[in-house]
Amino acid sequence: MRRLGLRFVALGYLAAILVGPLAIVFWRTFEHGVAPAWDALSQPDTIHAFKLTLLITAIAVPVNTAFGIVCAIAIVRRRFPGKGLLNAFIDLPLALSPVVVGLSMFLLYGRKGWFGGWLDRHGVQFLFALPAMVVATIFVSLPFVAREVVPTLREIGDEQEQAARTLGAGGWQTFWRITLPSIRWAVIYGVILTTARCLGEYGAVAVVSGRIQGQTETATLRVEEQYEQYNLAGAYAISIVLALMAIAVLVAMTALRPKAAT
Amino acid sequence: MTSVVVASPHRAGASRDRAATALSLGFVTTFLTVLVGLPIAALVWAATSAGTESFWEAVSSPEAVAALKLTLGAAVVVTLLNAVLGAVTAWVLVRDEFRGKALVNAIIDLPFALPTIVAGLTLLALYGPKSPIGVDVAYTRAAVVLAMMFVTLPFVVRTVQPVLQELDPEVEQAARSLGAPEPAIFRRVVFPNILPGLLSGMALALAKAIGEFGALVIITGNLPFKTEVSSVYVFGRIESGDTAAAASVAVVLLGLSFVLLLSIGAIRHVATRHERA
Numbered sequence: 001m002r003r004l005g006l007r008f009v010a011l012g013y014l015a016a017i018l019v020g021p022l023a024i025v026f027w028r029t030f031e032h033g034v035a036p037a038w039d040a041l042s043q044p045d046t047i048h049a050f051k052l053t054l055l056i057t058a059i060a061v062p063v064n065t066a067f068g069i070v071c072a073i074a075i076v077r078r079r080f081p082g083k084g085l086l087n088a089f090i091d092l093p094l095a096l097s098p099v100v101v102g103l104s105m106f107l108l109y110g111r112k113g114w115f116g117g118w119l120d121r122h123g124v125q126f127l128f129a130l131p132a133m134v135v136a137t138i139f140v141s142l143p144f145v146a147r148e149v150v151p152t153l154r155e156i157g158d159e160q161e162q163a164a165r166t167l168g169a170g171g172w173q174t175f176w177r178i179t180l181p182s183i184r185w186a187v188i189y190g191v192i193l194t195t196a197r198c199l200g201e202y203g204a205v206a207v208v209s210g211r212i213q214g215q216t217e218t219a220t221l222r223v224e225e226q227y228e229q230y231n232l233a234g235a236y237a238i239s240i241v242l243a244l245m246a247i248a249v250l251v252a253m254t255a256l257r258p259k260a261a262t
Numbered sequence: 263m264t265s266v267v268v269a270s271p272h273r274a275g276a277s278r279d280r281a282a283t284a285l286s287l288g289f290v291t292t293f294l295t296v297l298v299g300l301p302i303a304a305l306v307w308a309a310t311s312a313g314t315e316s317f318w319e320a321v322s323s324p325e326a327v328a329a330l331k332l333t334l335g336a337a338v339v340v341t342l343l344n345a346v347l348g349a350v351t352a353w354v355l356v357r358d359e360f361r362g363k364a365l366v367n368a369i370i371d372l373p374f375a376l377p378t379i380v381a382g383l384t385l386l387a388l389y390g391p392k393s394p395i396g397v398d399v400a401y402t403r404a405a406v407v408l409a410m411m412f413v414t415l416p417f418v419v420r421t422v423q424p425v426l427q428e429l430d431p432e433v434e435q436a437a438r439s440l441g442a443p444e445p446a447i448f449r450r451v452v453f454p455n456i457l458p459g460l461l462s463g464m465a466l467a468l469a470k471a472i473g474e475f476g477a478l479v480i481i482t483g484n485l486p487f488k489t490e491v492s493s494v495y496v497f498g499r500i501e502s503g504d505t506a507a508a509a510s511v512a513v514v515l516l517g518l519s520f521v522l523l524l525s526i527g528a529i530r531h532v533a534t535r536h537e538r539a
Contacts, residue, residue: 024388099497107509196374
């Protein structure tokens with residue numbers, strides 16, 4: 001009886017907060033068939049917004065993957081002063097408001113910012129353009145790969161790496177042939193989380209992009225813009241595409257979780 | 263002679279190791295300094311360069327105070343709701359058996375994967391003016407709590423679930439067969455075990471709720487003194503060109519994030535003391 005009660009509470013909670021709202025949006029989007037949604041999605045500015053989101057993700061994910069792997073190896077395998085601090089503050093992007101991240105980029109690269117004057121004199125459009133959006137997205141999605149790889153590296157220990165070293169393998173060879181294959185599922189899991197975070201970033205990009213339609217507007221910014229324009233059909237259609245991407249991420253996470261854990 | 267031949271590759275290896283350590287640390291440090299350190303420093307500088315007086319003035323303006331109070335109040339409510347509902351959900355996912363459990367387990371992570379702006383729009387579709395079930399909380403404080411609940415849902419579930427999985431159900435059964443009533447079993451057996459996970463999940467949820475922006479902008483209407491949270495206030499200050507005030511409130515949010523990160527670190531430290539000993 002108690003078991004049923006708790007099951008009812010848990011499932012009711014998930015239905016009310018997660019499943020219900022999403023189901024309504026799916027229903028509203030296709031209420032009048034596929035055509036209105038398709039029209040909304042085929043607008044040039046919407047297509048551009050999706051392309052921009054994918055471009056930013058395609059730059060930020062490899063950068064954060066390389067950083068995450070190197071950072072995880074440094075945290076687990078190397079000894080250096082300030083390691084505890086690094087380990088604690090690598091999570092800062094998860095705990096910090098994306099608006100604060102955006103503002104700090106704005107203050108660093110803006111016209112009156114520390115780098116703003118230099119960038120201006122050299123004719124580099126950093127803020128309100130792709131570079132600032134990429135840098136802000138890298139910031140908010142920074143810790144995911146490192147967080148997944150650190151526990152796996154701890155778990156596997158360094159015996160195999162030492163054995164490879166003793167047999168004469170160099171550091172680089174040991175990394176590619178021993179370390180990387182044994183952490184690969186953790187890396188892939190981290191890459192999936194990073195990708196999801198990059199595709200969905202809103203707050204930081206809203207501050208640094210300037211939100212110029214057809215130029216610096218990403219898919220998530222486009223959702224808000226369409227909503228502001230009272231074009232609910234457009235906002236819903238873009239949301240559905242983003243939600244489908246999120247569901248693809250969930251499927252990948254579910255498929256990989258057992259592998260990443262071992 | 264032989265000793266030199268044997269020793270030299272080791273010595274070369276050791277110096278290569280040192281070089282690799284220096285190289286990777288250099289990369290990590292440079293990356294973090296440029297991408298995280300400098301922007302944060304610029305933020306703190308912008309908030310404090312005009313003196314502590316103007317910092318306090320910006321932070322204690324009535325609208326900023328109202329936003330901060332709402333943010334903290336709503337985030338605490340959301341964290342407590344999460345603690346109860348998240349722990350129940352984790353318990354159901356570990357100890358209960360029903361059809362479709364794997365699907366339910368996968369859905370928990372949806373708020374991680376779904377863009378926050380989409381989350382806000384979906385909540386508005388069900389709980390807004392056009393609600394098919396007749397519940398309209400749009401532009402009220404209930405909407406603030408609702409949006410924060412959506413984005414923080416996975417944290418407690420995902421920190422408590424692995425602990426419950428490790429906890430042998432036979433311990434609970436033993437307590438039951440010795441005649442312990444159900445509340446006592448929970449209080450004396452289950453709760454002490456899940457407490458560290460629960461607390462770190464709650465701290466993560468609190469940090470996420472305090473900083474949330476995307477899920478709130480559509481459904482709360484951003485009404486000053488009513489539904490405007492701190493991150494929305496900061497955004498509004500940036501839009502109106504008052505970056506000094508924006509930076510001041512942002513520094514307060516930054517301080518809160520630091521404190522919460524340190525508490526998560528401390529909880530982890532205390533929780534793993536047996537393993538380290």
